[in-house]
Amino acid sequence: MSSSTTQGQDIARLIISCPDQPGIVAAVSELISELGGNIISLDQYSTGVEGGRFFQRTVFHLPGLVAAKPQVEAAVEERLAQRFAMEWSLTEADKPKRVAIFASKTDHCLLDLLWRHRRGELPMEIAMVVSNHPGLAEDVRTFGIPFVHVPVVNGDKAAAEAQHLELLQGNVDFVVLARYMQIISEDFLERVGVPIINIHHSFLPAFIGAGPYQKAKDRGVKLIGATAHYVTEDLDEGPIIEQDVIRVSHADEVAQLTRYGADVERSVLSRAVKWHCEDRVLRNGNTTIVF
Amino acid sequence: MSSSTTQGQDIARLIISCPDQPGIVAAVSELISELGGNIISLDQYSTGVEGGRFFQRTVFHLPGLVAAKPQVEAAVEERLAQRFAMEWSLTEADKPKRVAIFASKTDHCLLDLLWRHRRGELPMEIAMVVSNHPGLAEDVRTFGIPFVHVPVVNGDKAAAEAQHLELLQGNVDFVVLARYMQIISEDFLERVGVPIINIHHSFLPAFIGAGPYQKAKDRGVKLIGATAHYVTEDLDEGPIIEQDVIRVSHADEVAQLTRYGADVERSVLSRAVKWHCEDRVLRNGNTTIVF
Amino acid sequence: MSSSTTQGQDIARLIISCPDQPGIVAAVSELISELGGNIISLDQYSTGVEGGRFFQRTVFHLPGLVAAKPQVEAAVEERLAQRFAMEWSLTEADKPKRVAIFASKTDHCLLDLLWRHRRGELPMEIAMVVSNHPGLAEDVRTFGIPFVHVPVVNGDKAAAEAQHLELLQGNVDFVVLARYMQIISEDFLERVGVPIINIHHSFLPAFIGAGPYQKAKDRGVKLIGATAHYVTEDLDEGPIIEQDVIRVSHADEVAQLTRYGADVERSVLSRAVKWHCEDRVLRNGNTTIVF
Amino acid sequence: MSSSTTQGQDIARLIISCPDQPGIVAAVSELISELGGNIISLDQYSTGVEGGRFFQRTVFHLPGLVAAKPQVEAAVEERLAQRFAMEWSLTEADKPKRVAIFASKTDHCLLDLLWRHRRGELPMEIAMVVSNHPGLAEDVRTFGIPFVHVPVVNGDKAAAEAQHLELLQGNVDFVVLARYMQIISEDFLERVGVPIINIHHSFLPAFIGAGPYQKAKDRGVKLIGATAHYVTEDLDEGPIIEQDVIRVSHADEVAQLTRYGADVERSVLSRAVKWHCEDRVLRNGNTTIVF
Incomplete structure (x- = not known):
């Protein structure tokens, strides 16, 4: 993928996918x-010319742009979407996505995201940090970001999830689980309505x-x-966005594996979040295309 | 860069570069x-919107294609090249480039290229292997490839280079120096008329x-x-195509560095050669763009 | 692990393992x-001071050395082995291990081992290459190494394995399966009496x-x-000696994954073989210690 | 190097270097x-058996240990140091080194060290953070660590360095320059009397x-x-402790190289600091041995 700076005012991203056929790239670029x-x-990928699916990200x-956006959307719908049976979205590059970060007690992934955000590396607005533990409150608030403690009281996870949904709905465009140690219910997944990115501490599958480090x-x-x-x-079976590894030896105990792993986790998660914010990650069944 | 298979019959590659301005991508895709x-x-890169240079590789x-090629070339010249002050080339993906590989005594880079070529990894035709030493003749001929021994007699490098030029001119599209241990003269460079790829055994600059391993x-x-x-x-100052490194320790003597380095050299060189064969490497002053 | 050159005449390697207790390092170094x-x-590792197992490789x-070896062995047995309930072996560094390499049709791992051996990178003697297909015979014989074709006739694997055992017994110190595509029977494993190293084309587990690349x-x-x-x-469950990975993208088809994978396979296998030849790999249950 | 946990009470590290000769390992282990x-x-390295120098780190x-330390030191001096013309030091593993971290405006290396220290990854005591700018004061104090602002007033660097020396002398065992953007004078280097670790933002040499990213x-x-x-x-010519790299492309502008580089800088610096704290880094002329 290209890493060049394609941020800024008046910059749009058109993300499309459709059955592959000749003429899509030309039609899109002519219209623009x-x-x-x-x-x-402009990045594109096809799973196969015959019967395959075509994906394109055009910046x-x-x-x-802001004033013209409705007109652009109408043109895409009329001139492209119907002709090519296209799924599409149009985003403004300088309009950051809003995110809620969920964490528990472990701080490395959370702090890395907060710090990169402050440095300007992650084009997103952190609406809130939500945790089932109060321990990270002070760290989070040092960054000027709201911290919401939602404990699981008497094992009532449903109540906690109901509170999560109230906090999230309408307020965020995606959620990041930054070593959040609670299972997410299917019901929550269906109702939350935004993508959720998780970091798993192993090289899946x-x-x-x-306990992956012990394993x-x-x-x-x-x-x-x-x-x-x-x-x-x-x-642990969802579409993979990014992975990385680090070399270890027989002499590394589980505690040391955990420390090494923390470094990999935070860098992998931050890359995945950045790419998601930049509309670089397209889902294709249970896999992803990363432009 | 994309690694998808974009080889085969009726597949063309159009490589262009020109001063950047709006509408280039659309003009190219409309014409195609x-x-x-x-x-x-389709890959593109601009060194900057204002006063920058634009590069694009379109497959x-x-x-x-074979029959239509003159017509395509005429259309590119008339409809694109003049309008955009464009430098361009059009190649057929299934027409392999012809190469001469130069070697001396060291075999690892040469053998790796011959073996990858035999496996079908490198879309090129090896016209000949040229060496100032006879030692690798048998290895090369095992692969069914001509081996030409051009010794430097009485230190007369000019005579050897004259012989090289005779062998090369009209017969090859590029040259690879696979740990060839002779300095190439400026005169030879001017007259050979095709690109030359070298592998240097250090992380330049x-x-x-x-003696880089000793250093x-x-x-x-x-x-x-x-x-x-x-x-x-x-x-050692030409445009870099590819680089890689390997970790070493204080305990590695120069001989061991040389062995580790050999692995890096052969993989770096084979990648550079493959990308060159696929028209992925565009020169931009003293740097390269690798699509 | 150290990579320094510790080869040569009069150089011995003492490999030991025993229940951990104070004084082992001192006892070994005093005796030497x-x-x-x-x-x-001198490298050592303990799985834990209390109730753990201790491993040491001393060069x-x-x-x-050759004349003194029986005396050294007697001293190790009397002064160390009995006192510490030690398993041990003593090898001469300049006495290469003898190996048989098994292959099928795929050449990359086999050729890489043959090249590295010829370059002097692998301190071993290749007694023979054994294959269930005749295709690689010429390549192997170019290196001056015996090639033995042992086909599986009418699906009679037992007969082929019987032939393998005849070839191997007394002639080799270990076996390498260099992408050998036949399942090894339990019976063969019990009777062969030497370690067998395999390369698996995935990041186990x-x-x-x-079909790991398709998966x-x-x-x-x-x-x-x-x-x-x-x-x-x-x-696919045996003790892991070495692993490595390479980055791929959504655009890489299975054939491309296979090509990339071949590069990782050959480098991983060659490292494992080298370390085994140097007595660097100690087995600890179903894991290894690599000094 | 081994990564096993060799921290804790009653654990000592003996670091030695001397002209190589037979019997050093045995003498050290017998004495212990x-x-x-x-x-x-126990790790050891020799630059060569004949006329080389021998280095060993023994844990x-x-x-x-605390009570016995004077006796151990006396025994090392009498029984080893004089016999082998040895330089040596003995440290207690659970007695953390004291450090002063110097920074300017850039926060990534500093914050990474503070985080890792808080997580228990770095066995050191951070006595203070010193900066020529006030900007990072709040971040540092959040960690409960003293922040000292030492501005260069009217370009009087000598005055600032005098203040540095007052702060440091007797209070720290080493200094880390975490992207500290002031040249250190030779006079300061002579007088400070403790090792100084710097992070340079290029792959030296x-x-x-x-401006290495621009270059x-x-x-x-x-x-x-x-x-x-x-x-x-x-x-930029001092002994190298650790290095690492990250892949970039033609499309990465200098600002992006700087962001990628920041990730490499902080991980390289944190490893170097950790190893220094664990007495793993021995100086050998202008190079290091890292056990």
Whole structure:
């Protein structure tokens, strides 16, 4: 994928997917040109020319984008979407997505996101941090970000999730689970209505489930890893966004694997979040395309 | 860059560069569409919207490409090149580039290229292997490839280079120096008329010149590397195509650094050669764009 | 682990393991010193001070090693083995292990081992290459190494394995399966009496079994890998010696994953073989210690 | 190097270096055994048997270490140091080194050290953070660590350095320059009397001096890196402790290289600091041995 700076005012991103057929790239670029736009970056991928699905992310500059957006959307719908049976979305590059970050007691992923956000690396607005533990409140508030403690009282997870839904609905565009140690219910998933990114502390599909570093130690692997993925009903089975690994040795105890793993987790999660914010991650069944 | 298979019959690659301005992507894709082509892959990069230079690699499928090629070339010249002050080239994906590989005594880079070529990983035709030493003749001929021994007699390099030019001219599209241990003269560079790819056994610009592994040992670096670059008049200063490194320790003697380095050299060189064959490497002054 | 050159005449390696207790390092180094040896390198690891197991690899220089070896062995047995309930072995560094390499049709792992051996990177003697297919015969014989074709006739694997045992017994110190595509029977494993190293084309324990690159594509992983391990009765479950990975993208088809994977497989296998030859790999239950 | 946990009460580290000769390992381990110690970990390296220098790091458990330390030191001096012309030091593993961290405006290296320290990853006591700018005061104090603002007034660096020396002398065991943007004078180096670790934002020796990311962009390298080294009189020429790199592309502008580089810088610096705290880094002329 390109890493060039394609942020800023009057910059739009058109994300499309449709059955593959000749002429899609030309049709999209002609339309953008006609509307007065200038293409900055264009990535595409097809799962196969015959019967495959086509995906494209087009970044373009259009003077007066905010005012023109309804007109652009209408043109895309009429001129492209119907002709190509296209699913699409149009976003403004300088309009950051709003996110809620969920955490528990472990701080490394959360702090890394907060710090990168403050540095300007992550084009998002952090609406709130939600935790089932109060311990990270002070750290979070130092960054000037609201911290909401939602404990699970008497094991009543449903009540906690109801409170989560109230906090989230209408307020956020996606959720990040930054080592949040509670299982998300299917009911919550259906109702929340926004994508959820999770960081799993193993190189999936190896060591699914709890205690992956202990499992890695027992199996004697020579590399450990972490995986950022979208959350689906199947635990640890959702579409993978990003993964990475680090070399370990026989001499590393589980505690040391955990420390090494923390470094991989935070870097993998931050990349996944950044790419999601930039509309680079397209879902294709249970896999992702990352432009 | 995309790694998808974009080889095969009726597949063309259009490589362009020109001063950046609005409408280039649209103009290119419209033209390809009008000519009956279907865009498979499109990569672009601009050094800057204002006063920058624009580069694009477009891979498209066009039934009857071989017959239609003159017509396509005329259309590109008339409809694109003049309008955008464009430099361009059009290649057929299933027409492999012809290469001469130069080697001396060291075999690892040469054998790796021959083996990858035999496996079908490198879309090129190896016209010949040229060496100033006879030692690798048998290995090369095992692969069914001509081996030409051009010794430097009585230190007369000019005579050897004259012989090289005779062998190369009209017969090859590029040259690879696979640990060829002779300096190439400026005169040869001017006259050979095709790109030359070299592998340097250091992470340039560190340890320019001879003996990089000894220099690396003396400086106590913790990683060593290799660099594939186009050869220019300035030794070790040409545009870098690819680089990689490997971790070493204080305990590694120079001989061990050399062995580790050999692995990096061969993988870096093979990637650079593959990308060159696929028209993925565009020169931009003394740097490269790798799509 | 140290990579320094600890090869050569009069250099011995003492490999020990025993229940951990105070004084082992001192006892070993005192004995070596008394015998007139000079320790060049010493690595040790304990799984835990209380009730753990201790492992040590000691490389030492002893003038006249060949003549003195029986005396050294007697001293180790009397002074160390009985006192510490020690398992141990003593090898001469300049006495290469003898190996048989098994292959089928795929050449990358086999050729890489043959090349590295010829370059002097692998301190072993290749007694023979054994294959169930004749296709690689010429390549192997170019290296001056015997190639033995043992086909499975009418599905009679037992007959082929009987032939394998005849070839191997007394002739080799270990076996390498270099992408050998036949299942090894339990009976063979019991009778062969030497360690067998296999290369599996996935990052174990992910994608156990056949077709790992297809499985990796289906799961949408962002890195693929390879694993070298000792063969045990449990397929793909033996002690891991070495692993590595390479980054891939959504655009890489299974054929491309296979090509990338081949590079990882050959480098992982060659490292595992080298370390085994140097007595660096100690088995600890179903895991390894690599010094 | 081993990563096993070798921290805790009654654990000592003996660091030695001397001209190489037979019997050093045996003499050290015998002495430790006689004193009632149990060796946990032992690493050694020799630059060459003939005329080389020998280095060893021995970690051992000795009940009652604090009380016995003078006796151990006397025994090392009498029984080892004089016999082998040895330089040596003995440290207690659970006695953290005291450090002053110098920073300017850039926060990534500083914050990473503070986080890791709070998580228990770095066995050190942070005595103070010193900065020539006031901007990071609040961040630092959130961690409960003293922040001292020492501005350079009217360009009088000598006055600032005098103040630094007052703050440091007797209070710290080493200094970390965490992207501290002031040149350290030779006079200061001579007088401070403790090691200073610096992080340089390039893969030294490439791109020595200021502006390495701009230089990397201009040269078109495909990887950028960072280097942690001890500070000596020769700017950017001191012994390298650790290095790492990250892959970049033609599309990455200098601002993006700087962001990627920040990640490498903080991880490289934190590893170098950890190893220094654990007495793993031994100086050998202008290089280091890292056990």
